[in-house]
Amino acid sequence: MKYISTRGHAGQSAKPEFCDILLGGLAPDGGLYLPESYPQVTRAELDAWRGLSYAELAFAILSKFITDIPPADLKAICDKTYTAEVYRHVREGDEAGDITPVHWLEQGRLGLLELSNGPTLAFKDMAMQLLGNLFEYVLARRGETINILGATSGDTGSAAEYAMRGKHGVRVFMLSPHGLMSPFQRAQMYSLQDDNIFNIAVTGMFDDAQDIVKAVSNDHAFKAANKIGAVNSINWARVAAQIVYYFKGYFAATKSNDEQVAFCVPSGNFGNICAGHIARQMGLPVAKLILATNENDVLDEFFRSGVYRPRKAAETRVTSSPSMDISKASNFERFVFDLVGRDPRKVAALWAEVDAGRAFDLSTSSEFARIADFGFVSGASSHADRLATIRKVFEQYGVMIDTHTADGVKVAWERAAEVPAGVPVLVLETALPVKFADTIVEALGREPGRPADLEGIEKLPQRVEVMAPDAEAVKRFIVERI
Ligand SMILES: Cc1ncc(COP(=O)(O)O)c(C=O)c1O
Numbered sequence: 001m002k003y004i005s006t007r008g009h010a011g012q013s014a015k016p017e018f019c020d021i022l023l024g025g026l027a028p029d030g031g032l033y034l035p036e037s038y039p040q041v042t043r044a045e046l047d048a049w050r051g052l053s054y055a056e057l058a059f060a061i062l063s064k065f066i067t068d069i070p071p072a073d074l075k076a077i078c079d080k081t082y083t084a085e086v087y088r089h090v091r092e093g094d095e096a097g098d099i100t101p102v103h104w105l106e107q108g109r110l111g112l113l114e115l116s117n118g119p120t121l122a123f124k125d126m127a128m129q130l131l132g133n134l135f136e137y138v139l140a141r142r143g144e145t146i147n148i149l150g151a152t153s154g155d156t157g158s159a160a161e162y163a164m165r166g167k168h169g170v171r172v173f174m175l176s177p178h179g180l181m182s183p184f185q186r187a188q189m190y191s192l193q194d195d196n197i198f199n200i201a202v203t204g205m206f207d208d209a210q211d212i213v214k215a216v217s218n219d220h221a222f223k224a225a226n227k228i229g230a231v232n233s234i235n236w237a238r239v240a241a242q243i244v245y246y247f248k249g250y251f252a253a254t255k256s257n258d259e260q261v262a263f264c265v266p267s268g269n270f271g272n273i274c275a276g277h278i279a280r281q282m283g284l285p286v287a288k289l290i291l292a293t294n295e296n297d298v299l300d301e302f303f304r305s306g307v308y309r310p311r312k313a314a315e316t317r318v319t320s321s322p323s324m325d326i327s328k329a330s331n332f333e334r335f336v337f338d339l340v341g342r343d344p345r346k347v348a349a350l351w352a353e354v355d356a357g358r359a360f361d362l363s364t365s366s367e368f369a370r371i372a373d374f375g376f377v378s379g380a381s382s383h384a385d386r387l388a389t390i391r392k393v394f395e396q397y398g399v400m401i402d403t404h405t406a407d408g409v410k411v412a413w414e415r416a417a418e419v420p421a422g423v424p425v426l427v428l429e430t431a432l433p434v435k436f437a438d439t440i441v442e443a444l445g446r447e448p449g450r451p452a453d454l455e456g457i458e459k460l461p462q463r464v465e466v467m468a469p470d471a472e473a474v475k476r477f478i479v480e481r482i
């Protein structure tokens with residue numbers, strides 16, 4: 001499989017393959033990598049995949065995107081990654097070893113696709129554990145090292161650090177918004193004392209941190225000299241790994257491949273739902289992709305109006321679903337590439353506007369006129385909605401959900417009429433409640449349970465460097481430590 005950039009210049013005379021873009025992260029023209037075409041899944045393949053374990057399914061799907069790792073090696077990496085030991089925090093009563101069980105709130109109608117059973121209790125572990133093993137494999141094969149620069153609003157950071165800690169040849173420099181993550185999220189990251197992990201808290205929002213990652217990656221000389229890599233969903237490998245659980249969720253929620261499902265996805269950086277969009281493009285029978293935002297409703301605004309208006313940091317709200325406090329959604333560029341007929345010149349022109357701090361308006365375009373073909377429906381949620389949803393789900397179904405998943409459930413209920421009758425809706429459970437205990441206590445008057453292996457982490461000593469959101473300062477910090 002060859003890869004192209006959304007902005008047209010993938011950076012090599014021959015189009016790069018998977019292992020190159022795994023290490024490369026952002027394309028050299030500032031765009032994002034995508035397969036030159038989406039592999040199509042046949043009915044015979046869907047039938048054959050229905051009974052597979054998660055690791056087997058991951059191998060089957062990823063083989064379509066990764067053709068430069070020998071199949072036996074890729075299979076071993078998938079087998080090593082997707083085990084019951086790694087994804088050990090399965091909800092009581094659900095099948096241990098299922099990796100991503102569906103927990104039905106209303107049998108066959110509304111379910112939670114459990115994606116947060118990994119080591120850091122958020123859906124990021126689903127892809128990040130694989131990335132850790134892929135990096136280790138590819139770096140060893142090439143005899144190289146990598147310095148990962150990432151940005152987090154709370155969950156990518158800990159997932160990346162848990163996946164990379166102790167990995168030979170890998171250092172992680174992770175930027176987080178100073179003071180804006182939950183105490184549990186801070187403790188997960190800042191309490192790590194491993195020599196290859198560096199936490200930097202920037203005095204700004206997640207978008208400032210993400211801008212620094214892009215600025216450093218776009219300094220080609222610095223990137224090459226210091227072997228800078230990426231673990232955010234700008235890295236195609238993250239999105240590719242996330243495609244797998246849409247297939248797994250589909251098989252769990254249906255009895256035959258003649259049926260359809262709808263997915264509702266709490267969204268911020270558009271990485272998770274982008275994987276759903278690609279699964280649908282590959283031929284998975286997805287009736288609707290329901291996108292849920294919090295008060296930072298840039299994406300909801302686009303799907304309703306055709307106007308993409310990223311907000312400035314000062315306009316970005318600090319909310320009780322803080323991991324979605326994002327106003328400039330990186331992966332949205334991948335979707336717009338498909339929306340405008342995969343024309344990189346159009347994407348480059350649109351992102352010239354975004355990069356200059358302006359909006360773009362597709363509302364009167366022929367492309368936006370066909371947006372319904374992509375199956376998106378959207379909605380937004382507020383703090384009051386979140387509390388009411390957490391309460392209702394707990395009282396009605398006896399299930400405690402986190403604040404981000406609550407945004408999803410709220411929007412899934414609200415947009416139910418747009419899902420064809422009889423089609424089950426799976427809300428992606430993107431984190432476990434203990435990560436956002438203060439809001440759970442506000443909603444329910446009780447503390448969420450916590451896994452024994454994460455007991456007392458807030459009391460551990462923490463190690464973090466506080467810094468202004470300044471790409472040059474971050475570069476200096478990296479150079480001094482490698
Ligand atoms: C718990 C949680 N839910 C939802 C999201 C949104 O996912 P995405 O950024 O892929 O849209 C994030 C972070 O991105 C998250 O950490």
Ligand SMILES: N[C@@H](CCOP(=O)(O)O)C(=O)O
Pocket residue numbers: 151152153154155156157206231232233234268269271272323324330
């Ligand atoms: N919500 C994320 C933000 C980064 O998203 P990513 O999927 O692009 O890595 C976080 O929790 O850090």
